[in-house]
Structures are given as C-alpha cells and as structure tokens.
Amino acid sequence: MPKLLIAASGTGGHLFPALAVAQALPDWPIEWLGVPERLENQLVPQATYPLHRVRLSGLPGGLNGRTLKVLAELLVATWQVRRLLQSGGFDRVFTTGGYIAAPAILAARSLGIPVVLHESNALPGKVTRWLGRWCAVVALGFAAAQVHLPKLKTLVVGTPVRPDFQQILATAGNEIPHTAFVLLITGGSQGAVSLNRVVRACVPAWLERGWWVVHQTGDQDPECGKFSHPQYIERAFFPDMAAWMGRANLVIARAGAGTLSELTLLHKPAILIPYPWAAENHQQYNADIFARQGAAVVMPQADLTAAVLDTLLTELAAHPERLAQMGQAMSALAVPDSAQRVAGVLTQLQVKL
Known part of the structure; x- marks a missing residue:
C-alpha cells in the first residue's frame, strides 16, 4: 500500500480538504507535516496521522529584514522534510498549498517522489505558481484557475469537504x-x-x-x-x-x-x-x-x-x-465527490518520477 505524507497547515481552508482526502484513503499509511502552534495541532488526529513539525514562516510581502530569516527557515525545513521522506519510506506527497507546501515540494522533487498539489482558489497562490511545475498534478478547485497556470498539468476536481458536510x-x-x-x-x-x-x-x-x-x-x-x-x-x-x-x-x-x-x-x-x-x-x-x-x-x-x-x-x-x-x-456548483477524485489521482500516480 502506498505511504503518503500530507503537508497541510495553518487554517481550516488548508486542513479540512486535506483531512477529507486522508479519510478517502482509509487503508493507506498516512502521516502529516505541519508547523508548531498552528491549527493542525488541534485538528489532526495524531493517533491516526502522526504529525511531524517543522518551523517555517510565510514569505514577507517584499524584501525586508525578515526575508533572509524566512529563506534560512525554508532551507532547514526542506532538509528536514527530505530526511523524513527518506527515513519514513514515503512514495507520495499531497499538499493543499500555503507555505508548508514549499519544503514538501522541494524535498520530494529532490528525491523523485511525486507530489499532488491542490489549489483551492480561483487565483492560484504564489507557491502554486512558483512550484507547481515540479508537481505531478496540480488539482484545482475552480476551472477559472487554469488560465493562470497555462503550462502546468492541471485537473479540475473541486475542493474536498470534511465528511460531516456530506x-x-x-x-x-x-x-x-x-x-x-x-x-x-x-x-x-x-x-x-x-x-x-x-x-x-x-x-x-x-x-x-x-x-x-x-x-x-x-x-x-x-x-x-x-x-x-x-x-x-x-x-x-x-x-x-x-x-x-x-x-x-x-x-x-x-x-x-x-x-x-x-x-x-x-x-x-x-x-x-x-x-x-x-x-x-x-x-x-x-x-x-x-x-x-x-x-x-x-x-x-x-x-x-x-x-x-x-x-x-x-x-x-x-x-x-x-x-x-x-x-x-x-x-x-457543488462537487460532492471531490475528495474521492483527489484520492483517485493519488492512487494512479507512478511511484517515482
């Protein structure tokens, strides 16, 4: 059975879709990548999905005194995630974007591990635009996002919703x-x-x-x-x-x-x-x-x-x-089987790029 690392952190907008996808893969061994003191520490059931944490901040809006600090954090986090992927025997990564996606994508790319990135917004975020090219598939919540990602392999799947809404x-x-x-x-x-x-x-x-x-x-x-x-x-x-x-x-x-x-x-x-x-x-x-x-x-x-x-x-x-x-x-506008669609994409991925 494939082993999956999910990188999702910070807000319900990132965490709930990831949790929905995890629950759509009940037989898979799944572990979680997050950040200390963020919402995943309360929402992710760690007995089911062991939680690994890296320290990471979002990139500032422009170049300033924090930029070098954040870039240093990113390098350290990428190295830590790379070691985790190797030691844990993971062969797929799923992320819902945000700054936690950056080290996950970079580390997986360096090891040839395929990544599925879910972009829920009609206007893709910076991580999606910058690093989406290194993902096997960019799964989209809205078809309108495709115009902003003309050179990427995209698939419109909707945004997964936690099961209790079903x-x-x-x-x-x-x-x-x-x-x-x-x-x-x-x-x-x-x-x-x-x-x-x-x-x-x-x-x-x-x-x-x-x-x-x-x-x-x-x-x-x-x-x-x-x-x-x-x-x-x-x-x-x-x-x-x-x-x-x-x-x-x-x-x-x-x-x-x-x-x-x-x-x-x-x-x-x-x-x-x-x-x-x-x-x-x-x-x-x-x-x-x-x-x-x-x-x-x-x-x-x-x-x-x-x-x-x-x-x-x-x-x-x-x-x-x-x-x-x-x-x-x-x-x-509803896509009630969005989580199952994403799970299908992950299931069909080649194990190594």
Whole structure:
C-alpha cells in the first residue's frame, strides 16, 4: 500500500480538504507535516496521522529584514522534510498549498517522489505558481484557475469537504423552532473581527424580528460571550458546523474556498464579504464566480456598514423565492465527490518520477 505524507497547515481552508482526502484513503499509511502552534495541532488526529513539525514562516510581502530569516527557515525545513521522506519510506506527497507546501515540494522533487498539489482558489497562490511545475498534478478547485497556470498539468476536481458536510448531523439546532428564519455568520476557522463588529450592531434588530442568529466568531474576538440572548447562539468555533449551516436559511461568510465548497454541498444562499487582505485579494476572485452564477450576493468590505448589511438582509429575507433560486445556483456548483477524485489521482500516480 502506498505511504503518503500530507503537508497541510495553518487554517481550516488548508486542513479540512486535506483531512477529507486522508479519510478517502482509509487503508493507506498516512502521516502529516505541519508547523508548531498552528491549527493542525488541534485538528489532526495524531493517533491516526502522526504529525511531524517543522518551523517555517510565510514569505514577507517584499524584501525586508525578515526575508533572509524566512529563506534560512525554508532551507532547514526542506532538509528536514527530505530526511523524513527518506527515513519514513514515503512514495507520495499531497499538499493543499500555503507555505508548508514549499519544503514538501522541494524535498520530494529532490528525491523523485511525486507530489499532488491542490489549489483551492480561483487565483492560484504564489507557491502554486512558483512550484507547481515540479508537481505531478496540480488539482484545482475552480476551472477559472487554469488560465493562470497555462503550462502546468492541471485537473479540475473541486475542493474536498470534511465528511460531516456530506452526512449532516441532526443534533445541532434542535432548540430552534422549525419555522424560524435562521441566519448563520462565519468568518472561517480564524474568525473575522471586523465582520463580527458590524454583525453585532445589527443583532438586536434581527432578534426583534424573531430571527435566530448563529455566529461563529473565531478565537481572536475579545467581544465573544459579552452579549446573551436565547435566540443568539455565539461560539468561537462550531465543530458541528455542518449541522448549523444545514439549518440556516442564509449565510454571511468570507469567501475562502473551503467555506464556499461547504455552502455548495448544503445548497445555502449566501452574502459573501471577501477578506480584502487575503493574499493577492484571492477571495474576491472566488466570490465573483458565485456572484456570476447567482448563488451569492457579494459585498466589499469597504462598503460594509450595519445599515447596508441590515437593508440587504431585510430585502433577501422578504423574498424566500430568491433565496431558493440562490440555493439552487449554489447546488449547481457543488462537487460532492471531490475528495474521492483527489484520492483517485493519488492512487494512479507512478511511484517515482
């Protein structure tokens, strides 16, 4: 049976697709490559997927005093990963991008071990553009990314989603009346403090209308827990997000590829507020695809105020037929077997390049 090293680190957008692929290969020996003190240390079940850590930072936006330090870290990390690949007898590498992908790709390339790189965003990241040529396959979440990678071997597979979004749990949201209008707000695994601030200014009015509000704040929001109401369910993180999202009538979210894939599987209409400081504004490219399909309304962060958001929500809530049409459009973008597609690519790879 092939032995696989997965390099995925940092955020749910990188980790959840990788975990979905790992679970689609239940018989394979799989180990994990991450970074100390990042989210993988909590999310990756280390009894199942032994976790190896290297110290590594993201490249700064331009040349500055940190550049040499980061490059030195990259060289050391690449050497460490190379030793791991050799001693561990790995013959395939899978990565979901981000800076942890760089040493994984470089080390595997030096040993002739094939790499599958998954790029979830419509605008490929720097690692994909720079190092994708040294991968056996670059698997894409969006066909729109192909135009940015004209010389690479690419395959559109969608973005894998954690299995509980395929099998929605029925345990969450039981306290919410069946007829209630439910609004879910999520800024992704890390939260979105600026979005949370605007949402909290609107919550009292929404509650007065009888709406229920489910709010994932992230763990960086100091205001979390300071407001209480029976119809306002606020947590830093929902491990059972699939069930809560499944109950929602409308979702307000950033436009990370992982969240978008979850929305497609659950057919949920959305208001997307792309994170404007994401690398190269890639969330805007993601959101534009959904806006063009009529699956979501896109609101720039610069335009986001409590009054504007409340007006938009009031209009959408008053037209359930429009929400239904948006949900149907969202469903048309779903790739429910994405994890199985990636697993198939890994299975069919030649053992050595």
